[in-house]
Amino acid sequence: MTSADPVAAHYARGGLLARLDAALRADGVDPAHPGIEGLAPYDQFHGRGIEATEELADLMPARAADRVLDLGSGIGGPARYVATRHGCRVTGIDLTPEFGDVARDLTRRLDLQDRVDFVTGDALAMPFPDASFDGAYSMNVSMNIAGKDALYREIHRVLEPGGWLLLSELAQGEGGEVEYPTPWAMSAETSFLSTAQQTRRGLEEAGYEIVRFDSSLSQALDFAARSRALVESGGKPPHRAVMLIHGELAAAAMRNTSRGLNAGRIVPIEVLARRR
Numbered sequence: 663m664t665s666a667d668p669v670a671a672h673y674a675r676g677g678l679l680a681r682l683d684a685a686l687r688a689d690g691v692d693p694a695h696p697g698i699e700g701l702a703p704y705d706q707f708h709g710r711g712i713e714a715t716e717e718l719a720d721l722m723p724a725r726a727a728d729r730v731l732d733l734g735s736g737i738g739g740p741a742r743y744v745a746t747r748h749g750c751r752v753t754g755i756d757l758t759p760e761f762g763d764v765a766r767d768l769t770r771r772l773d774l775q776d777r778v779d780f781v782t783g784d785a786l787a788m789p790f791p792d793a794s795f796d797g798a799y800s801m802n803v804s805m806n807i808a809g810k811d812a813l814y815r816e817i818h819r820v821l822e823p824g825g826w827l828l829l830s831e832l833a834q835g836e837g838g839e840v841e842y843p844t845p846w847a848m849s850a851e852t853s854f855l856s857t858a859q860q861t862r863r864g865l866e867e868a869g870y871e872i873v874r875f876d877s878s879l880s881q882a883l884d885f886a887a888r889s890r891a892l893v894e895s896g897g898k899p900p901h902r903a904v905m906l907i908h909g910e911l912a913a914a915a916m917r918n919t920s921r922g923l924n925a926g927r928i929v930p931i932e933v934l935a936r937r938r
């Protein structure tokens with residue numbers, strides 16, 4: 663499936679589910695019943711994969727009764743993990759139609775469809791009423807969105823007063839311009855990284871109180887070193903989502919991300935904020 667939207671077109675190549683099923687079989691995992699662990703190398707489409715999702719979930723003030731929004735939910739790995747971990751209801755929204763289709767299919771395979779659902783749409787104009795979520799999170803999405811102020815305002819609209827927002831994003835560092843392709847963009851045309859400072863200011867101006875603001879650069883470098891060591895000793899890298907989704911583009915995209923992290927061009931940040 664392809665899309666006229668250049669961001670969605672970057673992510674959707676068609677045939678994703680068939681490629682995923684083949685990868686699961688090659689891992690010795692039954693595609694009909696893969697479990698959260700079997701899917702984890704593929705359905706966590708962000709830096710450090712499931713490790714980063716587990717850490718973000720540790721920071722979530724989510725309760726079982728909460729309605730939680732996942733912005734840019736991809737093929738749904740973080741949403742299924744968060745719903746299972748916290749017992750809450752999670753709704754994902756994503757621009758890329760093929761990702762929504764795959765996310766729904768995998769969620770049925772894990773029998774989580776009563777608590778996890780997915781909508782195809784734009785995070786800048788969401789089809790949800792005001793104050794319809796207790797909390798929201800987003801993993802590695804805002805670098806595709808030019809209008810960060812509009813994004814923060816739209817999230818503010820759908821959150822309850824006092825609701826929480828957790829962002830795990832890639833920020834522009836001081837080491838110079840990002841090289842392309844990356845996992846999120848073929849070129850600077852669809853890549854919009856803010857600095858950490860711009861992110862903080864944007865959130866405050868949109869009506870959030872910042873509760874914590876951290877960088878996970880050292881964890882990212884450590885994860886890269888561990889992955890390299892595994893591959894050099896003949897194993898599979900722990901995080902294979904970029905290869906699954908981008909195929910031939912993946913090697914160059916991951917090399918540019920790794921060089922960007924090492925050179926301080928890309929800085930991973932985690933932000934917990936509250937809607938005032």
Ligand SMILES: C[S@@+](CC[C@H](N)C(=O)[O-])C[C@H]1O[C@@H](n2cnc3c(N)ncnc32)[C@H](O)[C@@H]1O
Pocket residue numbers: 669670673705706707708733734735736737738739740755756757758761783784785786800801802803806807845846
């Ligand atoms: C790098 S992937 C991350 C997916 C998911 N958050 C995860 O960590 O597995 C970025 C995702 O953001 C989605 N995206 C980009 N711009 C968006 C927008 N304006 N509204 C909704 N989703 C968007 C893309 O379709 C893609 O699925």
